[in-house]
Structures are given as structure tokens and as C-alpha cells.
Amino acid sequence: MANGRVVQTADRILGSRQLAALLPSEVRARPGYRALADAVRKLILDGRIALHVRLPAERELAEALGASRATVTGAYDLLRESGYVRSRRGAGTWTELPEGHGPVGAHLLAGSGGYLPDGEPGIDLAIAALGAPEDSLTEALAWAAPRLPRLARSPGYHPFGLPDLRSAVAERFTRRGLATRPEQILVTAGAQQAFSLVMSLLCGPGDRVVTESPTYANALDALRHARLRTGSIAVSDAGWDMEIAESTLRQTVPRLAYVIPDFHNPTGLLMPQEQRLRLLAATRRTGTWLVVDETIADIALDVPAPAPLASLAPRGGAEHVVTIGSLSKTHWGGLRVGWVRATAKMITELAAVKVAADMTGSVLDQLVAQPLLEGLERTLPPRLAQLREQREALVAALERHTPEWSWERGPGGLSLWVDLGEPVSSALAERAGACGMHIGRGARFGVDPGTFEHRLRIPYTLAADRLDEAVRRLAAAFHDGVPLAPAVERPHWVA
Numbered sequence: 001m002a003n004g005r006v007v008q009t010a011d012r013i014l015g016s017r018q019l020a021a022l023l024p025s026e027v028r029a030r031p032g033y034r035a036l037a038d039a040v041r042k043l044i045l046d047g048r049i050a051l052h053v054r055l056p057a058e059r060e061l062a063e064a065l066g067a068s069r070a071t072v073t074g075a076y077d078l079l080r081e082s083g084y085v086r087s088r089r090g091a092g093t094w095t096e097l098p099e100g101h102g103p104v105g106a107h108l109l110a111g112s113g114g115y116l117p118d119g120e121p122g123i124d125l126a127i128a129a130l131g132a133p134e135d136s137l138t139e140a141l142a143w144a145a146p147r148l149p150r151l152a153r154s155p156g157y158h159p160f161g162l163p164d165l166r167s168a169v170a171e172r173f174t175r176r177g178l179a180t181r182p183e184q185i186l187v188t189a190g191a192q193q194a195f196s197l198v199m200s201l202l203c204g205p206g207d208r209v210v211t212e213s214p215t216y217a218n219a220l221d222a223l224r225h226a227r228l229r230t231g232s233i234a235v236s237d238a239g240w241d242m243e244i245a246e247s248t249l250r251q252t253v254p255r256l257a258y259v260i261p262d263f264h265n266p267t268g269l270l271m272p273q274e275q276r277l278r279l280l281a282a283t284r285r286t287g288t289w290l291v292v293d294e295t296i297a298d299i300a301l302d303v304p305a306p307a308p309l310a311s312l313a314p315r316g317g318a319e320h321v322v323t324i325g326s327l328s329k330t331h332w333g334g335l336r337v338g339w340v341r342a343t344a345k346m347i348t349e350l351a352a353v354k355v356a357a358d359m360t361g362s363v364l365d366q367l368v369a370q371p372l373l374e375g376l377e378r379t380l381p382p383r384l385a386q387l388r389e390q391r392e393a394l395v396a397a398l399e400r401h402t403p404e405w406s407w408e409r410g411p412g413g414l415s416l417w418v419d420l421g422e423p424v425s426s427a428l429a430e431r432a433g434a435c436g437m438h439i440g441r442g443a444r445f446g447v448d449p450g451t452f453e454h455r456l457r458i459p460y461t462l463a464a465d466r467l468d469e470a471v472r473r474l475a476a477a478f479h480d481g482v483p484l485a486p487a488v489e490r491p492h493w494v495a
Helices: 016-020 023-031 031-043 057-065 069-082 108-110 134-152 162-174 193-203 217-223 244-254 273-287 344-357 363-375 376-401 426-435 464-478
Strands: 085-088 092-095 123-125 185-187 210-213 230-238 256-259 287-292 321-326 338-341 415-419 439-442 455-459
Touching: 016 057, 023 031, 031 069, 057 069, 069 085, 069 092, 108 376, 123 464, 134 363, 162 338, 162 363, 185 193, 185 217, 185 344, 193 217, 193 256, 193 287, 193 321, 193 338, 193 344, 210 217, 210 244, 230 244, 244 273, 256 273, 273 287, 363 376, 376 415, 376 464, 426 439, 426 455, 426 464, 439 464, 455 464
Parallel strands: 123 439, 210 230, 210 256, 256 287, 287 321
Antiparallel strands: 085 092, 185 338, 321 338, 415 455, 439 455
16 A cells, blocks of 8 residues: 555555555664654554554564564554554554544634633634635625525425526636536535545545645545545645656556645645646546646735636546635635536536435525625635735744744745744644644645655734734744654644
8 A cells, every 4th residue: 555545444454564665764764663653653643544443463564664573562562552552462453542632623722712721822723714704794694594485495405506506606617717507516515525526436445646745634634535546746835846747647647636726735836827738738648537626716815816727728628627616715614615617427427426425515505605606706805915914924923933944925825835944843733732833734735654844834814913923832832942853743634
């Protein structure tokens, strides 16, 4: 099983070679028992090894690593003591999470009132999203209220989505330069469900897929849990390496490629048109489905919003392109409305997959979404102005508190991809967590284990004073005089 895939076999047993392949190269080369325990713990926390999976026997793993059995025994002992595995004589050693562990994110902060035990407010930067625009949401609710009774007289099942909302989404694609009919739209419960449905239809366990690296962490989680073999296309501060991308596509012939060309998450970069054309052509040559995530396409801060990538294809040349989007970033993540744009035939097939798991979406959410989508050109500019101000506040805070860190300012998006200058991201996130700071450590966004340990994703979606306080706390954790070293992380949910 290749790096980047979640390990979750039908018989729930992880082979020694499988585990060895998932470990970072430095652990495989010189496997000390503490380093081995830390590496396995991180794989469990990142979801690369599923819970309740049986680990290899000590002797077998020692042979696969070329290590002593005592090394593996010591590592398993540490994992047992910390609650990451349990063992029973004659039954083996199985993965689990320590008591009380769970995802750390905004929902847990809110559950505790958003405060630390000593009463100090907590700050959550694991979520790159704004709160709802109250005026627009109030207006949309007022618009929806008199229309709801008519819809309530029906059974309420709309597996493709409300017809008027499908038409509104199609019309917006058409205005942006990609002619679209309502029958080419499937309404979903957010972009994440849209992506999961597309994966379920197009891919099976063991299929090859390609994503950018770094990329959206929750998309990586979905790929791993679907047991897909993941390859990567490098995205650096300079942008996409299209020669490597074309070579990777040509050599691996993946079933699916997932990209975020518009204000890429987490870097904020915008893919140039020439590279978009090359990507379209390369995926068409290899017969690869190209899934384009447009969730952040409207968050254009310094340049005009781009046209849909599929609009650049010659007539009939974009049938292999599937576009997904949502209202989560432009409006509110609590409004679970997203969509898929594809051929009418694929939309029918996707609807059949959707019905098997989710008979219909929320009629009320979709009804509220229609005026929000139709009024986007009016309501979006003040949101973008707010984000520009908050981005400047974050940059000023970084320059003031952490001048040794570096970053590139992308022309859009919701976050900065900050270079710490040393591979301490996970340890810093752990230390900051003790100070009420929750943040997306770089490794969460990498396809391969151990990558981007020198990076943090820092969103500018909070008010300026909260951003300054957040960076101040990060700087204090970074500069507290105790050298940072790899630490035992708590799982971080990011969006």
C-alpha cells in the first residue's frame, strides 16, 4: 500500500511491509524505539492508519525494518502507555485513540464557550472560513419564508436539488463563461460531499489519483479513507511545476486528478492560463478525470475572479472535467449547500450514488441559498474588502512578532502559507494548543508523511485584534527558550 493511502483492509490487519512503507525515511533508516513510536502515533492521528487495525507482530516488523525486536517492543510499549494501541495475549496489538482524544477545532472551542480553563479566550485558526454575513442571511431567510409553505406541501425529496437552485447555479456558470444547463448541476451538502460522491462514482479501492501537494487536508482524508493510491504534483511558492505534472500523469495514468487552481488552498496561488491549458490537455490524453475545486474561486483579492477552468477547453474537450463548489467560503460553512457541474449523464449517475447515502438535501438550506447565490455580485465585494484588511493585519502581526518567518502573498484565498525556517510545525502546533491556539500544521496538507513540517497555514479570517493575539501566542510558543522537537500531536481538523 503506497504512501498517502489510509490503511484499512477488509480483515483489519496491517502487514509489516505496509507499515514500513508508511514510515518516514529517517525512521526506516535508523529506527530508534521512541522515533518509531512517534511515527506510528502520527500515522494514527493523521488517519493514515485506521483505528481498530491490528499492527504487525513485533518480530515481523523488526525484520521488515532491519531493527532489533527490542526496538519494536519498546515502541509498542510506549504506544500502549500513551493509549494509542491496546494488546491482548494471543490476539495481537490494535490501534486506538487515548481516552478523551478527538478532533480539535472550532466546534470544540465553541462547546467549551471558546475559553481555556483559566478563563482566557481560545483562538481557532484551524478553520479558514468567515462567519455568516448577517444582513444577507437575514434577507435570504425573509425571502425564503413565504416560499417554504408551497414546497412543504410536497414530500420534500429532491435528489438532484431544488430546480430553481440548479438553474441559479447553472446561470452563474454561464455568466462566468462556461455555458451550463440545469441538468448539468447536482446540488450537494457542501463541496466535501460533492467530492466524495465523485470519488465514489469514478474510483475504486487501489485506483491511482493525483493531487497537488500541498492541498486541501480534508480532500486528502477523503482520498485516504477511500483507499486510493495517491501521487502528487508539487506546488511551491513559485507555483505549479507543470513539467512534473505532465510527467506524473503520463507515467502513472491516474484515474482522477484533483486540483485547486483558483487561489489554491493553502498557498493562495492562482494557476496561469497557459498551465490550465496544459493540464486540460494532459488529463485528456491520459483519460484522467479532472476534478476542479472552485470552493475559493470567488475569493479574488488582488485580481479579477477567474473563469472556470473547463471554459478554456475547445468545444467538446471538457467532458472529462468535473467542477465542484459551494457557498461555504463566500457565505457560511453552516449553510451546507454545494454542487457538482458535469455532463448531464454523469449528474444522473452521481444522483444515484447520492440517494444511496443521502435521500435528499435540506430544502430549507437550498431555499435560503438561492437568493444568496443570485445576489453574490452585490454582497461579495464588502466581504473581500474585509478579507483584504484582515490579510494586512496578519502580515503586520507576522512582521512584528515573527520577522524570521517568511511567506508569499497570493492574489486571493483565505490564508498565508508561512515558512517557519525549520521543521517544527507539529511541535509548535502542539505547544500553541496548550496556550489555546489551534492551527493547521503543515503536515496536514502534504500527500506524503513528514512533508511541510516547516510550514503553518495561518488564515486571515478573524478580526484584526484576534489575528495579532494569535500571532503573539504563536511567537511566544516559538521563542519560549525551549528548543522545539517533534511532539505528540492531537488530531487537528482543518477546513
